[in-house]
Amino acid sequence: MATDRPTPVPTSPGGNAPGVQVNDLEKVFHTRSGDVTALTDVSFAMSRGDFVSIIGPSGCGKSTVMRVLGGLDTEFSGTATIHGQSPDAVRRAHRVGVAFQDSAMMPWRTVRGNLELPYKIAGETVDTSRVDELLELVGLSNFAKAYPSQLSGGMRQRASIARALVRTPEVLLLDEPFGALDDVTRQRMNFELQDIWLASQPTTLMVTHSIPEAVLLSDRVIVMSGRPGTIAAVYEVPIPRPRTAETLRSPEFHRVVDEISDILFGEDAQ
Numbered sequence: 001m002a003t004d005r006p007t008p009v010p011t012s013p014g015g016n017a018p019g020v021q022v023n024d025l026e027k028v029f030h031t032r033s034g035d036v037t038a039l040t041d042v043s044f045a046m047s048r049g050d051f052v053s054i055i056g057p058s059g060c061g062k063s064t065v066m067r068v069l070g071g072l073d074t075e076f077s078g079t080a081t082i083h084g085q086s087p088d089a090v091r092r093a094h095r096v097g098v099a100f101q102d103s104a105m106m107p108w109r110t111v112r113g114n115l116e117l118p119y120k121i122a123g124e125t126v127d128t129s130r131v132d133e134l135l136e137l138v139g140l141s142n143f144a145k146a147y148p149s150q151l152s153g154g155m156r157q158r159a160s161i162a163r164a165l166v167r168t169p170e171v172l173l174l175d176e177p178f179g180a181l182d183d184v185t186r187q188r189m190n191f192e193l194q195d196i197w198l199a200s201q202p203t204t205l206m207v208t209h210s211i212p213e214a215v216l217l218s219d220r221v222i223v224m225s226g227r228p229g230t231i232a233a234v235y236e237v238p239i240p241r242p243r244t245a246e247t248l249r250s251p252e253f254h255r256v257v258d259e260i261s262d263i264l265f266g267e268d269a270q
Contacts, residue, residue: 017048019203020069020171024078027064037228038064039076044222044231048083048170051197051204053214054222055264061229062207066175069205070098082171083203094122096171097164097202105148105156105163111135112144115163122167134162137196154185161196172197174206178213187248190216194243211264215256216243223263233263 025042028035039061046052054062067073068080071091082090090096097118105114115134119126135141138158148156157177164172177193178186190213197204197217208214214221221235239252247253 018084019046019048019050019082020052020205021045021081022065022069022078023080025065025068025080026077027061027068027073027075028077039230040228041230042078042224044234046203046205046220048203049201050219051206051217052220052222053206053208053218054224055208055211055214055260056224056229056232057226057264058209059227060224061227062224063175064229066173066205066207069171070096070173090171094118094167095169096173097167097169098173098175099157099160099164099177100175105159107148110145110147111140111151111159114148114159115166118163118167124167127166130166130168134166137199138162138192152185153181154189157181157189158192161193165196165200165202168200169202172202172204174204176207176209179209186210186213191245193217194241198242211257211260212248212253215239215253215260216248221260223260235260235263 022045023043025039026037027039028037042061042065044052054065056062064073068076069082069087071086071088074088080087082096087096106117109117112131112135115131116126132141135144138161140155140159140162143151143155148159151159161174161177178189181189194217206214206217215237218237220237222231223233223235224230225232235256237256239247239256
C-alpha cells in the first residue's frame with residue numbers, strides 16, 4: 001500500500017542485499033535567469049534485483065534522477081550509491097545498462113554490430129554466444145544482419161534493450177523505453193521486458209508516464225510530485241509474478257492503478 005513518506009529501507013523479494021540507495025538528493029540547475037531547483041529531499045532504496053518504476057508529471061526530475069544514477073550528472077547534493085559504490089564508479093566499470101525512449105542505435109551498424117558495441121567500448125572480446133542468446137531472447141535472430149532503418153520501432157527498442165543487457169549488467173536504467181511506441185506494440189514490449197528481466201533479474205529502475213506499465217512491471221512504484229521534484233509516495237505492488245494478459249483484466253490490477261492515480265492526480269498532488 002502507499003505510504004505518506006517513503007523511507008530509505010529496502011524491502012522487496014530481492015532480499016536485503018544493497019541495490020540502489022538515494023538519500024536527500026537535491027539538484028539545482030544554475031541558469032542566467034537564476035537557480036532552478038529540480039529535485040529536493042529525494043530518498044529511496046532498492047534491494048539488489050528489484051524492479052522499481054518512477055512516475056510523475058513532466059518536469060518533476062525523473063530523468064534527472066536517472067542521470068545521477070547513470071553517473072552522467074555528478075553535480076548534486078546528497079548521496080547516491082549502486083550496489084555500495086558511486087554511480088560513476090559503476091558506470092566506469094561498465095556494470096550498468098541503459099535504454100532510452102530513443103533507441104539510439106548506431107545507424108551504420110547492423111543489429112548484431114550494435115549488440116557487440118558495448119564489448120568494444122569496454123575493450124573486451126565480443127562474447128558471440130551471449131550476443132546470439134540475446135538476439136534469440138528478443139526475437140531478432142533473423143534480423144541480426146539488418147540495419148536499424150530496416151526495423152520497426154518496436155524491433156529497434158528490443159535491440160536497444162538487448163544491447164543494454166548484453167554484458168549482463170548489474171543495474172538496468174530505463175528512461176521511457178517504450179514512450180514512442182503505439183499502444184499495441186508498447187503492451188507487447190512490456191511483456192517481453194518482463195520475460196527478459198525475469199531471466200537475469202538485474203536491479204532495474206524505470207521512468208515511465210504510464211501507470212499501468214509501472215504496475216505491470218514493478219515491485220514498487222515511486223510517485224513524484226511536481227517541480228521541485230520530491231517523492232509523494234512509494235506504492236508496493238501486491239500482484240504476484242509472472243504478470244499476464246489476464247492480470248491486466250483483473251480487479252486487483254485496476255484497483256492498484258486507480259490508487260496510484262489518486263496519489264498522482266488527487267487533491268494533495270501538486
